[in-house]
Amino acid sequence: MLVAAAVCPCPPLLVPEVxxxxxxxxxxxxxxxxxAVGAVLAAGPDLVWVIGEGPATGPHRPGSRGSFHPFGVDLDVHLGAPAEHAVEATLPSSLAVGAWLLTRAGWAGEARGYEVAPGSPASxxxxxxxRLADGRTGKERVGFLVMGDGTACRTLKAPGYLDERAEDVDARIAQALRTLDADGYLRSLDDRLARxxxxxxxxxxxxxxxxxRKDHGAARLLYEDAPYGVGYFVASWT
Known part of the structure; x- marks a missing residue:
């Protein structure tokens, strides 16, 4: 079962070297x-899934490598302990930032990744x-590290330029993270609007x-801001 989750933004700029x-x-x-990551690890998971957007949809095995070389930094990261043999850097940047956060927190246990492509159906x-939370990997206690940004249209200099809808959408995302998505906003977030x-x-x-799990839980929104015109949120679900 899912014992705790951390929601974090995924810009490579979160890594100081970048x-x-x-x-x-x-x-x-x-x-x-x-x-937020510390709260996940304090819950004693047997496995942490790092989840974030990438070009394809599917899992990444323990030890998978990500690299910040595309951002001009000689820094590699891995999901948990590095594989015994050299592996190609396959993690998208969202999962690489998540792997960096886990390493920064001192996680020495098992970590796996799950990459989800833009436009994947909500259902x-x-x-x-x-499925990831229900222990089918043989791990009874599961943690999630969920990587993702809100709108990128909050200012004229934002990556997506200014869109008047963005501030309200980010406010609704923040409220959903604050309330365990009580109103189902995240679950039903429209793909076209997201694009x-x-x-x-x-x-x-x-x-x-x-x-x-729907029967209990607590949520804290630890951070909400829009530096660089992009909505960033940090939340802890336990």
Missing amino acids: AAGAAPELDAARAACDE GNVDVGE ELKISGRGAWQMLTGGR
Whole structure:
């Protein structure tokens, strides 16, 4: 069963070596991520799934490698302990940032990744989240590290330029994360809207809602802001 989940943004700039001189601008987000990931590890999971958007949909095995070389930094990360033999860097950037957060937190247990492609059907995302949480890997206690950003259209200089809808959508995402998606907003978040507002967290958040047990739980929204015109959220679900 899912014992705890952390929701974190996934910009490579979260990694100080990538951000370089701009690293202090995300210090608050980084600290919130540390707190959320720490809460997952404190719950004693046997396995942590790192979930985030990428070009394809499917799992990544323990030891899979991600690299920040495309961002000009000689830094590799792995899902848990590195594989015994050299492996190709296959993790998309969202999962690479998640792997970096786990390593930063000192996680020495098993970690697996699940990559979800943009446009994946909501019902399928929810079903996958339920399967990942139900212990079919033989692990009874499962943690989720869910990586994704909100809208990228909050300002004129944002990656997607300014869209007047973005602020309201991000507010609804924040409220959903604060309330364990009580109103089902994340679960039903429209793919077309997500594409128009360049939301990268849709599929991963929907998987989270599938993994959560409906009869109990608590949520905390630890961070909400839009640096660089992109909606970033950090939440802890336990």
